[in-house]
Amino acid sequence: MQILCSKCSHGVSRGSLGRCPACGGILQPHYPDTSLLKLKKIEPGPGLDRYRPVLPVSSAIPFLGEGDTPLIRSRRLGATLGLENLYFKNEGRNPSGSFKDRPGALAVALAKETGAQGVLTASSGN
Numbered sequence: 073m074q075i076l077c078s079k080c081s082h083g084v085s086r087g088s089l090g091r092c093p094a095c096g097g098i099l100q101p102h103y104p105d106t107s108l109l110k111l112k113k114i115e116p117g118p119g120l121d122r123y124r125p126v127l128p129v130s131s132a133i134p135f136l137g138e139g140d141t142p143l144i145r146s147r148r149l150g151a152t153l154g155l156e157n158l159y160f161k162n163e164g165r166n167p168s169g170s171f172k173d174r175p176g177a178l179a180v181a182l183a184k185e186t187g188a189q190g191v192l193t194a195s196s197g198n
Contacts, residue, residue: 073101073103074102075088077095077097079098080094082097086128086130089186118137118139119139120133120135127178133181134181138166138167141163143160144160145157146159146160
C-alpha cells in the first residue's frame, strides 16, 4: 500500500498526515492489485488490527469493542426484490452505535504513530 496525492500522484511515506507537500492535494491510500492478496494472511480476531497489512498504519490499532458487527438477513426486502441472500450490516452494535468507530480507531492509531498532540474530527451526525 502506498500513500499518493490524488492530484499530482506524489508519493509520501506511510503515516504522513495532512496535504501533499508538492501541491497541497489530498493524500489517499493506493493499493497495487497484488497488495490486497495480503488479505489472505489476515488472522481471525477482534478489531481492525488484523487488517494492518493493508492499512496506512504500522503500530497497533486500539480496540474498544468496535467491529465484528453482525450481518442480519433481510427477509421481507430480500423477498420483495427477489434476492434470497440479502443481508444488512448492523453497525449499530459498535460502542457508539455508529460505523464511525472503525475509522476513528484507525485515526487514533495513525495520530499516535505520527506523534500528533491530539485528534480532531468533524461529523455530520448519524
